[in-house]
Amino acid sequence: MENVIEKKVMRKLFFRLTPLLMFLYIIAYVDRVNVGFAALTMNKDIGIDAYTYGLGAGIFFLGYFIFEVPSNLILAKVGARKWIARIMFTWGLAASAMALVQGSTSFLALRFILGVAEAGFFPGVILYLTFWFPARYRARIISRFMLAIPLALAVGAPVSTWIMQLDGTLGLTGWQWLFLLEGLPAVFMPIAILTMLPDNPSKAPWLSEDEKKWIERELATDREAVTVKKTESSALKAFASPMLWAFCFIYLANVGTNYGISMFLPQIIKQQGFSTMQTGFIMSIPYIAGCIGMLAIGYSSDLFKERKWHLIGSLMITAVGLGVAGWLGSTVGAIAAICFGAIGIMGCKGPFWPLPSAYLSGAGAAAGIALINSVGNLGGFFGPYMIGLLKRETGTFESGLYFLGVIAFAGALLTLIAVKVAKKDIKPAV
16 A cells, blocks of 8 residues: 555656656756857957856856855745746746847846856755655656756757847847747746645645655654764755765766866867757757766666766766867767767766765755755856857867866865765665
């Protein structure tokens, strides 16, 4: 009987929550990385070079970093539904306003504002999922939710380059249409959030009383397991935890490689002689590979109840793929190597995000998850900035690819050291 209820509840939770959350994150991710496609013509139109573009692509994450923790703490107080709706509305306005950029100053300013507007969305969703799913399900649920990342690029790439074909319509450039049209969905999605996302299982009208009791009992068991492990439950104590900061820098390595590639891949592909539309379709290939890697690695991590080696393996795949891409240079083979690296980049997400909840609970979890995401997302500044800088200094993208491979390797090494120092493997609660 217990097994029947479990399957029924998990099925309901998955189909009621995950599709909408994935769609929200697809919108968010498209709005933060569509600047990579806009750059194909925007950079010349507004007079910025690769270095300034890399700085602007990354400065989004400085605004994101500054406001991430306060945003997630507010979410814990006012409820996920209302706060995520607020975040979406303001970032939609900021994303559409990117069509107004005229030069380097306005470009940098609006990218920073977009980061401020979106701060708190991702860690808010991760925290929200912990209100619904038992710990033993979280790697696969997070992996499925984070399919939004490769899907956003696999689908968004050809859509974005198609929108740019509107160049000249109503006196607007293609990149202006891109920002305007792709920013609007976020403005209107709060309506769906407020009507379709309950704050917690007790407020879900589509769960029976028996189902509510079952999920609350499972979540309570997880909380007790965290307490038994003597994990940090206060925000201040959590911030003093060496493991928390290790998680921050491991995630920074993953995010740096992710955004370093996604912000510059359109230009890397375009320089090989492909048209804008061809670039959009080719750009989708690595992220289709990333979808497969994310699902397979997340499923395997839950199946074997193992996180450390799945995370280390994913980071090593990233390092090898990007290192080989740098060695192959401006060739089709480099794109194939990037596809291999994308399996690791996306595969990291599933085994990584259950780790903080093994060490943190209560306010410590809310603040800790937000801190990990905010510090980690500085990699979103660091990665694109360094590729832009190295492109300016060397004239090629190869040195940037080598750099990304090195930080992925450093992340794998830090994971091994951190877990060894903790003197235990980190496993999901069972």
